Amino acid sequence: MNKHQALSAGKAESLQQITDAAAQCFMAKGLEKATIDDIADVLGATKGRVYHHFRSKNAIYFAVHRQAMQYCFDAVEPVLKQDIPADEKLFRMAVAHAHVMMDTLPYQRSIRLGVDIYLRGPTTQAEREVLTELIEQRNGYENLFRDVLRSGKAAGTLDVPNVDLAGRAVMGALNGLVDWYRIRPDQSAADRAAIADGLAHTIIYGIKA
């Protein structure tokens, strides 16, 4: 057993509390307007705690980004391993992705706020490397969808003239969730399932009668 972790939460847990709070603040105020003090306030703590665990504000954002991607992978990869036709697989992946968007909303919104902003800023060399790592991670994730599109095209179950473009459309429709979805106390798991299924259906089958 490590130090200081009998009563006081443990290191990994404390870290996640910080990223949770950060994701919340980023969603509420945007990347720049959210201050370290804001994050600390949510925790009922001060900057000291935050800077004890993270070198810089960018480092916090990177941690949030990485965690957000991890949530996505964890949700979609089980579907990938299923031995089902590509069209059905894509449908289930879309549903799973939509659920993750809603379940981890603060994290997923945070993703959209940064990325390209940090391409220009006076980021250090180390930060730039981490950033490219995050971009590659995201490309890898979207490639999971493109691969399924390709195999469905090859099998003849999917009609995809342009895989890249179709992939963009699919991801766009799904990721758009974080722009308009709002967490409401009166909504049930069934409501979220209806949203996820409805979105996936619209994407796969279109809206033409």
Next chain:
Amino acid sequence: MNKHQALSAGKAESLQQITDAAAQCFMAKGLEKATIDDIADVLGATKGRVYHHFRSKNAIYFAVHRQAMQYCFDAVEPVLKQDIPADEKLFRMAVAHAHVMMDTLPYQRSIRLGVDIYLRGPTTQAEREVLTELIEQRNGYENLFRDVLRSGKAAGTLDVPNVDLAGRAVMGALNGLVDWYRIRPDQSAADRAAIADGLAHTIIYGIKA
């Protein structure tokens, strides 16, 4: 003829130059990281010129936002007036919207950067009112699409169980353009047309074989 406008560009033109530069900076650096000096630099001028025309940075953003919405309305409304079936109308509206996204990219990207950020900030009462006006403008625009979805549903040419959800999916797939589309010097009008048509086709007809 007004003053000072024989050789030196004219007021309206000077205004548009500023919003153009602002949209460029917002796209490149984000809303907060883009400074007034950045905007002035793009113009080859100084803050004086900018602050002569705009009260605050927010005012600039509002002007950019309004102009961006205007571009959208101008592109889509002609299609709305056409006397064609709802499914075909929606297709053409989607194509028109996609073209506007690409043609006025800096403006459209700027839209995504702000909105909710300014919901919390220490904006004045006047600014808050302008903001709600912009939001209503955007809702009105998206309602154009929802209306067509509804009439297509009524006519039986569109299969839309949930109009709101389908509208979200359509707008999400189209607006996603501003996240991944990059202006390249070697791309022709035909390339952009292929993107617009391909996106619209995917949305209306889906990807199921």
Next chain:
DNA sequence: AGACCAACATTCCCGGTAGTATGCTAACCT
């Protein structure tokens, strides 16, 4: 031709924020 004003440029100030340096305390080790 001289007053006048729009359209800028220059200069300065002040609030706010990322980051740092240091202080404090309670757990663990030996």
Next chain:
DNA sequence: AGGTTAGCATACTACCGGGAATGTTGGTCT
């Protein structure tokens, strides 16, 4: 038991950007 260190809090600094005050210039009107 006292030294050590993790895990914070407190106090402080340096800097940067928004916005305002003020200066400058060139065209216009009478």
